[in-house]
Amino acid sequence: MANDTLMPNACGTLSLAFDGSAIIAELWGASPWGQRDIRVYDPDKHIVEIAENMNTVIKRFFSQGMSAEEVAKRTMFPLDVVKQYASCFDK
Numbered sequence: 001m002a003n004d005t006l007m008p009n010a011c012g013t014l015s016l017a018f019d020g021s022a023i024i025a026e027l028w029g030a031s032p033w034g035q036r037d038i039r040v041y042d043p044d045k046h047i048v049e050i051a052e053n054m055n056t057v058i059k060r061f062f063s064q065g066m067s068a069e070e071v072a073k074r075t076m077f078p079l080d081v082v083k084q085y086a087s088c089f090d091k
Contacts, residue, residue, distance in 0.1 A: 033075045034061065058085045 030036050037051035052060075054075065061071045068086055072079040 033057070055085065058082060059089055062086060062089060 029038070035052050035054065035057050037049055039047050039049050042048050054077070058071055058075060058077070061074060066074070068079060068082050071077070071086075072082040075082065077085075
């Protein structure tokens, strides 16, 4: 998997380009809290999960017009934590 690379696609998200040796265990999915991920097998057949960090998830939800209360409910993060994230995005 040494030649595998993460590449931005037209939507500004990341696509994983495989050298042909990786086997996808589970295609892109989204958890109930909105985090997108993919699972692949490494050369030793261990499952490796590649996922958005929650900072990105929360920022995406705010950019989609969700309120802090809606983001907190969806992500299951405390409202005060979501508001702290929001204050960082405003800068």
